[in-house]
Amino acid sequence: MKKRFNPKTSQKIAFTILLLSALVTIIPVVVIIIVVIKNGISAISWEFLTSMPKNGMRAGGIFPAIVGTFYLTIGATIFSLPLGVLAAIYLSEYAKENRFTRILNLGIVNLAGVPSIVYGLFGLSLFVIYMKLGVSILSGCLTLAIMELPSIITATKTALNSVPKQFREVSLSLGATKWQTIRYAVLPYALPGIITGTVLSNARKTGETAPILFTVAAFYLPRLPSSVFDQTMALPYHLYVISTQIPGIEKNITYGTALVLIIFTLSLNLVGIIIRTRLRKQKKW
Amino acid sequence: MNDIIVENLNLWYDKFHALENVSMKINDKKITAIIGPSGCGKSTLLRVFNRMNDLIETVRMEGKIIIDDENILSPETDLVALRKKVGMVFQRPNPFPLSVYKNITFGLEIHGINSEDSFDNIVENSLKSVLLWDDLKDKLKKSALELSLEQQQRLCIARLVAVKPEILLMDEPCSALDPVSTARIEELMIELKKNYSIVIVTHNMQQAARVSDFTAFMYLGELIEYNDTNNIFTRPEKKQTEDYLTGRYG
């Protein structure tokens, strides 16, 4: 007779392996955060956050980069959210299952897999050069917006599908048109999911350097942008610049900038989660 | 006159023949019960009257259904107007996760109202017509989901009444309720009959006997027998009806 493991032992081994795998996945996150905090916290001060860079970026603050990233985040969302939500409504509520729809869906899936540098080049050729918007906040926002679309569409479709079927049925049975039903009986209940999905994915995308590299980011611009046709500094690109192009910069300035970028992203995530909890509380079913 | 005249109605789900040659006349300001074993096509028939079956892509229908001299199965039928006139109460109470007030004004916001009537008035009258006003007049802001199931079902009827329908379709409206609530909803139906024609699907024969004026017995997609409720329950003409009523199947 073959010898078999004691089921209790194998259960223990399986549990340990699973637990270890879970731990391994969070170790990098924890290490990154610890290292960044440890090396960067000493740079953080009111002045660092609110003043212009000085001395070839070796001193002073990162205010214009923070403001720039803030503008880009908001600006990109202004374009991507309505477009993404409307597209998702069309795809999940109106589109018939046919070849055209399949191609559209396939396109969206593939859009999500395109490397961000390709978006950057696309933005450069379409917005900056072809549409003559120049290297500007507008071009940067549009480029980021296109990059954000797939995840917003996916989040919206998921949120629409998770609204109970009976809401639609009741609404239609009361004589509402299809659009009224979507507008009044579906969208309000899908909103928490849409907003959270949008905020969470946009938070990550605004941390990317490649899409803004050729479309908006300024190497060094120690003033605030005055219109959407201005260039602007932005945190991710600024971080790239000071870590690679500025010899002899204090380590804590680099890590301090990284820390601010991380906090920016995390607080956006937090906002997303708070909005979701709020809206969920209002509309429970 | 809000009679519903059904002429040679056939309905298929894809290839499945779910309603076979159904003809009947449903009378104005009466309660008509549709009974029969599960899966015989009761809900399907009910959902033809407000064309809710249209939501299912595989559905195909033949025949005529005449309401107010119009064949509602014709492709030109204005579904919005039809569903305003022919409202539906569902098996499970399904209020929106909104306040009591907002639930009732849902239909009003969609259809708009005559200026002489205010939302407040309509909410009050709708709640009165389902005998909820005294219980809820101070709780209009309360979430509908905090109400008891019976109150929720009444609220759903009030939400419907607010858009001024003429015919009420009810698909097993008491199946989620306890016997006491069921009895009270039945009383409400008899009250509502003064103003509305009611068609109720039920698998509960006693309920049909208690509330309805006419009863239709369906079996495997066919209308087997349709008559005065009294006649059906005391002197059924068809053997199948008798078998069903005496509990031999279903």
Ligand SMILES: Nc1ncnc2c1ncn2[C@@H]1O[C@H](COP(=O)(O)OP(=O)(O)O)[C@@H](O)[C@H]1O
């Ligand atoms: N959407 C559908 N697609 C295919 N078949 C269906 C659909 N809905 C109902 N049916 C079938 O039609 C028959 C009648 O269903 P239904 O009207 O719901 O019965 P009842 O309400 O009397 O229980 C059943 O055999 C059921 O399986």
Ligand SMILES: [Mg+2]
């Ligand atoms: Mg049914």
